[in-house]
Each structure stands twice: as C-alpha cells, then as structure tokens.
Amino acid sequence: MATREVLSSRTETVNKYMKLDQKGNLMAEYVWVDAVGETRSKSRTLPVKEYTPADLPIWNFDGSSTDQAPGDNSDVYLRPAAVYPDPFRGAPNIIVLAECWNADGTPNKFNYRHECAKVMEAYADRVPWFGLEQEYTLLDHDDRPYGWPTGGFPAPQGPYYCGVGSGKVVMRDVVESHYKACLYAGVQISGTNAEVMPGQWEFQVGPCEGIKMGDELWIARFFLARVAEDFGVKVSWHPKPIPGDWNGAGLHSNFSTKEMRAEGGMKHIEDAIKKLEPHHIECIKEYGEDNELRLTGRHETGSIEQFTYGVANRGTSIRIPRETATKGYGYFEDRRPASNADPYRVTKVLMTSIFGKLR
Ligand SMILES: Nc1ncnc2c1ncn2[C@@H]1O[C@H](COP(=O)(O)OP(=O)(O)OP(=O)(O)O)[C@@H](O)[C@H]1O
Ligand SMILES: N[C@@H](CCC(=O)O)C(=O)O
Ligand SMILES: [Mn+2]
Numbered sequence: 001m002a003t004r005e006v007l008s009s010r011t012e013t014v015n016k017y018m019k020l021d022q023k024g025n026l027m028a029e030y031v032w033v034d035a036v037g038e039t040r041s042k043s044r045t046l047p048v049k050e051y052t053p054a055d056l057p058i059w060n061f062d063g064s065s066t067d068q069a070p071g072d073n074s075d076v077y078l079r080p081a082a083v084y085p086d087p088f089r090g091a092p093n094i095i096v097l098a099e100c101w102n103a104d105g106t107p108n109k110f111n112y113r114h115e116c117a118k119v120m121e122a123y124a125d126r127v128p129w130f131g132l133e134q135e136y137t138l139l140d141h142d143d144r145p146y147g148w149p150t151g152g153f154p155a156p157q158g159p160y161y162c163g164v165g166s167g168k169v170v171m172r173d174v175v176e177s178h179y180k181a182c183l184y185a186g187v188q189i190s191g192t193n194a195e196v197m198p199g200q201w202e203f204q205v206g207p208c209e210g211i212k213m214g215d216e217l218w219i220a221r222f223f224l225a226r227v228a229e230d231f232g233v234k235v236s237w238h239p240k241p242i243p244g245d246w247n248g249a250g251l252h253s254n255f256s257t258k259e260m261r262a263e264g265g266m267k268h269i270e271d272a273i274k275k276l277e278p279h280h281i282e283c284i285k286e287y288g289e290d291n292e293l294r295l296t297g298r299h300e301t302g303s304i305e306q307f308t309y310g311v312a313n314r315g316t317s318i319r320i321p322r323e324t325a326t327k328g329y330g331y332f333e334d335r336r337p338a339s340n341a342d343p344y345r346v347t348k349v350l351m352t353s354i355f356g357k358l359r
C-alpha cells in the first residue's frame with residue numbers, strides 16, 4: 001500500500017520542540033462538541049497554576065464556521081466545564097472541556113450537557129452510575145476500514161473479535177496509545193477490545209457518576225480522534241460503516257442506581273426496565289443518527305421496531321448481565337444507543353424515562 005506521509009504528523013521531530021521550556025506558561029486546549037457530534041478544539045496560553053473550571057476564562061469561537069451560529073451573530077461562548085491533564089503536550093498543559101453558549105445567555109442548540117447536568121443534579125440521591133462501551137471503526141483515507149483488501153472483502157466475521165495476531169487485528173498501536181492517553185488524563189477508561197468486524201474496536205469508560213459520564217466519554221472520543229490523527233488514521237463513529245453481513249457499532253449503555261447495586265436490587269432493575277418500555281420511541285430519538293441501519297435484530301442487536309429484554313441475551317434492547325441475574329443485584333445494559341450517540345442525551349433520557357422529567 002502506498003504511504004501518504006503528508007497525512008500523518010512527524011512526532012519524532014515535534015518532540016524536539018515539546019521539550020522546550022514554556023517560561024511559566026501553559027497551553028490550554030479548549031474542546032467542544034460541534035453541530036454534527038464531532039469534537040473541535042483550539043488552544044490558548046495561560047499562566048501556570050492549578051485550574052478548576054471556575055477559574056478558567058470563558059472564551060469564544062466562530063460558530064458560523066461550525067454550523068453552530070449564523071454569520072451575522074457568530075460568536076459562540078465556551079464555558080469551561082471540566083479540566084484534564086494534557087496527554088499530548090504533557091505537564092503543565094491542560095485539556096478544557098467546554099459547554100457552548102449563545103451571546104444572549106441561552107445554551108447553544110448543540111449544548112446537550114446543560115440539560116443533562118440539571119437532570120443529574122435533581123436525581124443525585126439515586127447515585128446513578130453509567131458505563132459506556134464505545135465501538136468505532138478505523139478507516140484509511142479512501143474511507144475503507146484498515147485491513148480490508150482493496151476492491152474486495154475480508155473473510156467472514158469470526159476470528160476478529162478479541163483477536164490476536166496479524167491478519168486478525170490492525171492498528172493496535174492506535175488503541176494502545178489511546179488507552180495510555182486516557183489513563184494519563186485520569187479518564188476512567190475501564191478496558192478495550194477488538195470487535196467483531198475487522199477494523200472495528202471498542203473502549204469502555206465507567207462506571208462514572210452522573211454528568212461525569214458524558215464528560216469523560218467526550219474527552220475519550222477527542223483523545224481517540226487526536227491519537228488517530230498522529231497515525232494518519234480516520235475514526236468512523238458511524239453505526240453501520242459497511243452495509244451487509246457485517247456488525248454495526250454501538251454505544252452500549254450500562255446503568256445502575258444505588259438501590260440496584262444493593263441486596264434485592266433486581267426488583268429495582270425490573271421496575272426500571274418496565275419504565276423504559278413505553279419510552280422506546282422517545283429513547284431511540286436520542287440514541288444517534290442512522291441507528292435504523294444497525295438495529296435490525298441481527299448482528300447482536302435488537303430490532304428497532306420493538307422493546308425487548310432478557311438475561312444474557314445480545315439480541316434484545318436491554319440485556320441483564322448473567323452475573324447480575326445470579327447475584328440478584330447489579331446493573332443492566334441498554335444495547336440500543338448507536339456509536340455516534342451523544343452520551344449527554346443517552347444518560348439524560350435514561351434518567352427521565354425511569355424517574356420522570358423535570359418540571
Ligand atoms: N454497577 C454498574 N453500573 C453501571 N455500569 C457498570 C457497573 N458495573 C460495571 N459497569 C460498566 O459496564 C461496562 C461493561 O462493559 P463490558 O465491555 O465489560 O460489557 P459487555 O456488555 O459484556 O461487552 P460486549 O457487549 O462488548 O460483549 C463497563 O464500562 C463498566 O464500567
Ligand atoms: N457491535 C454490536 C455489539 C457487539 C457486542 O456485543 O460487543 C452492536 O452494534 O451493538
Ligand atoms: Mn462490543
């Protein structure tokens with residue numbers, strides 16, 4: 001395969017400059033979510049000190065260039081929401097996750113964090129924990145998954161899931177670098193695995209409480225896009241990157257409350273599943289674009305047409321893990337969210353479906 005070096009960064013050379021003294025300054029990379037559910041970022045210089053979101057400056061960007069504001073009123077404000085150590089530039093540099101706000105003081109149309117945070121605060125006494133399983137596909141610059149033969153298809157699915165060895169998995173270096181970047185930044189990544197479709201991988205983040213779930217998943221997505229950029233690789237978050245007899249990609253969402261995690265918790269899990277059933281269509285609306293291409297009832301999914309659940313069943317909307325069923329308490333997994341779903345929308349609609357909307 002021809003190499004296209006111009007597309008990847010020259011890390012060795014960059015490292016020469018990265019060692020230089022910053023003279024009491026740090027680089028703060030402000031990250032936000034754009035109109036299509038991708039991350040964007042830009043940098044600014046600040047004096048070195050320990051920052052919390054409250055003492056970081058509010059900043060802005062040109063919303064007309066990201067479809068987040070009209071050209072005649074284009075300033076969108078960035079309000080810092082969470083701070084992480086920067087795994088790319090190293091200490092003392094930081095990553096700042098920011099919410100988008102309009103000039104008139106209303107949340108930007110694509111700021112799903114604001115309403116999610118309100119719901120999480122209102123139900124904080126339930127101590128909601130989430131664990132998200134982010135599946136994704138690594139593509140070359142012809143938008144073809146890595147490891148797929150040009151003009152043809154790989155052998156059918158089977159050897160690739162949790163696969164080890166050349167010919168089964170590709171781009172493990174991207175996955176490993178991303179794992180380290182998350183750990184360095186204190187993002188609660190709980191694991192990674194190669195997925196069923198060749199070129200597809202997964203990482204899990206959690207358990208995280210309340211609003212932290214959305215924050216950490218968005219930062220982990222930003223890190224993956226940034227790491228893959230270093231390798232000249234594209235990340236696809238699409239839930240059905242290749243049509244046909246190939247697995248799609250999900251954002252399985254594991255959920256529990258303090259009652260579900262305690263002795264006798266199964267009753268609370270069953271109650272929650274009953275509450276979710278009549279909200280099926282409402283939930284699906286929050287669970288990502290093009291998800292109808294994925295939720296077919298095949299390839300380890302439940303059909304989008306109906307709400308189903310079962311113990312250890314990967315062909316349902318909701319799966320109760322075998323271990324939870326055996327112990328009688330624990331958590332459940334909502335398998336419906338697509339890989340491109342916004343975690344703030346997913347975690348919010350789970351809460352409001354089960355405990356009620358805020359008035
Ligand atoms: N009590 C809990 N409440 C909420 N989330 C939890 C809880 N315990 C574990 N989790 C989270 O659930 C997720 C489980 O991910 P894991 O990949 O192991 O699940 P899986 O559904 O068996 O995988 P797959 O669907 O890929 O076969 C992890 O993110 C973990 O942090
Ligand atoms: N990739 C499947 C899930 C496979 C798995 O259980 O890991 C999906 O679209 O949800
Ligand atoms: Mn998976």
Ligand SMILES: [Mn+2]
Pocket residue numbers: 133252333
């Ligand atoms: Mn799962």
